[in-house]
Amino acid sequence: MSDRNRSFRLSRRQVMRGLLATSAFGLTAKFGTGCAQSPSSGGGAAADGAAAEELVVGFIYVGPKDDFGYNQAHAEGAAAMVADVPGIRLVEEASVPETTAVAETMRSMIEIDGAKVLFPTSFGYFDPHILALAEEFPDVQFFHAGGLYQEGVHPKNVGSYFGYIDEAQYVAGVVAAHMSPAGKLGFVAAKPIPQVLRNVNSFTLGARSVNPAATTQVIFTGEWAEPVKEAEATNSMADQGIEVITCHVDSPKVVMETAERRGVMTSGYHADQSPLAPEGYLTGAEWDWSSIYTELGQEFVAGKTLMAGDIPHVLRGGLADNFCKLSPYGPAVSDEAKAGGDAAVAAIESGELVIYQGPLKTNTGDEVLSTDQALKTDNIELEKMDYFVEGVIGSVS
Amino acid sequence: MAAGALGWWGVPLGILAGTLRGSVPFLLVSLGECLTEKSGKINLGLEGTLLFGAMSAYAISYLSSGIVGPTLAPWLGVLAAGVAGMVLGAIHGWLSQQPRVNDVAVGIAMIIFGGGLANFFGKPFIQPQAPQLPTIPIGGWSSLDPVQSALQISPLFLLGVAIVPLMSWFFKSTRWGLYVRAVGDSPDAALAMGISIFWVRMASIVGGSFLAGIGGASLSLFYPGVWTERISSGQGLMAVALVIFARWQPWQCLWASLLFGGAQALGxxxxxxxxxxxxxxFNAAPYILTLVIMIITCSPQRTLAGAPGALGKDS
Structure with a gap:
């Protein structure tokens, strides 16, 4: 070791050279950003004129854009926005982790690409990265999927939107229960957070509206993307004779393919996974970002902004507002199940069906809602869910 | 769907099945690392090799299925994964043997490099479905569907199991095995014997990376059978730790890999x-196991029995 230390000494000339090189690099890098910034702020008119008044919209995804999951749903929505609204140019970056990396991506989209609207789609981007950048660039609009915006607390140029996808999960549960003679359903879940628990509960309530004895076995994998565990969970459910499996993980691809191989029926999530399970795919709860993004895109082009108050800061909706939808029924689905599913969709859209309707108990026997109580879909109480309803086999902690 | 619930029998069956399915990458990577470490170098980069192998196998299997048909394509993928591993191994072998270069540091760089390369080239292959390797059913005697599907053995598992006695014999009874051990235990003595330390280590690292690349192929073409950027989830690193646990013995690598594969199915x-x-x-079981092993086997007072003498030393 001592031998190494001695021979690793740098000569003065090497040190000087190194210092010069780093400072030169630092200077050019600084100049680089300086150059990129000046046309967007100083000579903005010239740059805009050349680009024929195109509005640049940036989309950032936490994973790959074609993962059959969360990111694909957003990327499809972004593609629809560009296709349907003239005058919008899309810049995208995929697989951006929820770290300072996303701040750098947002900064370069604003400063180099001249983006005026950003959609950083992953949940964990919001705090602190979006908030920090929003303070720094008050004329850029930030839209975040997650419904975290708080009036008065967060900057004016931040908006949030989220869909009540559990409505679609309820309908998927109805279809699943029709198709499962034994009423044994399975749910591969990532983490016990309110959104996941709500999906599990709504799926179960949907199933039990058809077959009061139906149960949902939950297996937590502990992470959003854990392919081996997801496959293991699906296999052990198949071993236990579970008949329909659905999931809430980042990419349902592994669950769908494994279940199909085991001859178990599946219900999708996030996006349409029917190509992965051509025989057993029943239906699925999908995000429908295309309509929302197209609508927002038209408002951007018309000059509306969050800051001026033309666009509401919080956008939420369910099946009726086209925030989510169901996959087309697979070939295995019986006519009876289709009718049941369609009826549930109609009842939810018209508002006559409230999913969280008393009496409702948790699976540990505690009462959540008494007979005359009900929590409508937009009730904020539902976003703090920390229990499983009766019929779910599993525990939150 | 035909079979009913297995109930409690599902637990041992699940663990057995998980062992047969999940231990393949552990087995191949640990055998590869065993060969590498016997020559006195550590290759932590096998995590990156695993990812790059998984990506190459999936990509080649998908791209070539139109040309050579879906039966041959996955095998081409396995071969491609091995070759891809060898390329990464050659880089590691060359870099880590430069003067004053630390092999652990190069290994960490190779994890990032291999993973980054896999993600970069793997983008277009996340969505398509590649033809998978066939499996060998040995559960035909049972009428239960869960038992039959649990006992689906991958040919890569059999390959790994076949390599175990071969490698053991190679180290014990062949001249080349002696060269590897000599270089690993006492480079000075090997040099005096007239053996090129550089080339023996290079060959060991490249050979080890070949096996690790095939381990990656088993991830993307057998189980779980998809290509995603998070497919390895640290299995390459765990396999490196497992070699220490196995005391650099191929036979013990087999038992250790089975143990780790089974631990994954526990949760x-x-x-x-x-x-x-x-x-x-329960989900953390494999990691806890790794940690416990490291604590039990590591001591500042003594070196491990069976550790190659020159491992982790400058030369």
Whole structure:
């Protein structure tokens, strides 16, 4: 070791050279950003004129854009926005982790690409990265999927939107229960957070509206993307004779393919996974970002902004507002199940069906809602869910 | 769907099946690392090799299925994964043997490099479905569907198991095995014997990376059978730790890999029969096992029995 230390000494000339090189690099890098910034702020008119008044919209995804999951749903929505609204140019970056990396991506989209609207789609981007950048660039609009915006607390140029996808999960549960003679359903879940628990509960309530004895076995994998565990969970459910499996993980691809191989029926999530399970795919709860993004895109082009108050800061909706939808029924689905599913969709859209309707108990026997109580879909109480309803086999902690 | 619930029998069956399915990458990577470390160098980069191998196998299997047909394509993928591993191994072998270069540091760089390369080239292959390797059913004697599907053995598992006695014999009774051991135990003596330390280590690292690349192929073409950027989830690193646990013995690598493969199935198997408390603990079982092994086997007072003498030393 001592031998190494001695021979690793740098000569003065090497040190000087190194210092010069780093400072030169630092200077050019600084100049680089300086150059990129000046046309967007100083000579903005010239740059805009050349680009024929195109509005640049940036989309950032936490994973790959074609993962059959969360990111694909957003990327499809972004593609629809560009296709349907003239005058919008899309810049995208995929697989951006929820770290300072996303701040750098947002900064370069604003400063180099001249983006005026950003959609950083992953949940964990919001705090602190979006908030920090929003303070720094008050004329850029930030839209975040997650419904975290708080009036008065967060900057004016931040908006949030989220869909009540559990409505679609309820309908998927109805279809699943029709198709499962034994009423044994399975749910591969990532983490016990309110959104996941709500999906599990709504799926179960949907199933039990058809077959009061139906149960949902939950297996937590502990992470959003854990392919081996997801496959293991699906296999052990198949071993236990579970008949329909659905999931809430980042990419349902592994669950769908494994279940199909085991001859178990599946219900999708996030996006349409029917190509992965051509025989057993029943239906699925999908995000429908295309309509929302197209609508927002038209408002951007018309000059509306969050800051001026033309666009509401919080956008939420369910099946009726086209925030989510169901996959087309697979070939295995019986006519009876289709009718049941369609009826549930109609009842939810018209508002006559409230999913969280008393009496409702948790699976540990505690009462959540008494007979005359009900929590409508937009009730904020539902976003703090920390229990499983009766019929779910599993525990939150 | 025909078979009913297995109930409690599902737990041992799940673990057995998980062992047969999940231990393949552990087995191949640990055998590869065993060969590498016997020559006195550590290759931590096998995690990156695993990812790059998984990506190459999936990509080649998908791209070539139109040309050579879906039966031959996955095998071409396996070969491609091995070759891809060898390329990364050659880089590691050359870099880590430069003067004053630390092999652990190069290994960490190779994890990032291999992973980054795999993600970069793997983008277009996340969505398509590649033809998978065939499996060998040995559960035909049972009428139960879960038993039959649990006993689907991958040919890569058999390959790994076949390599174990071969490698053991190679180290013990062949001249080349002696060269590898000599270089690993006492480079000075090997040099005096007239053996090129550089080329023996290079060959060991490249050979080890070949096996690790095939381990990656088993991830993307057998189980779980998809290509995603997070497919390896640290299995390459665990396999490196496992070699220490196995005391650089190929036979013990086999048992250790089976143990780790089975530990992965613990969490899901227990939850599926309703034992749902402590699932984080069960899911963490392989990692806890690694940690325990490291604590038990490491001591500042003595070197491990069976450790190659020149391992982790400058030369």
């Amino acid at each position: 899901p198997a227990f939850q599926s029969v309703g034992i749902d408390s402590y699932y984080y603990l």
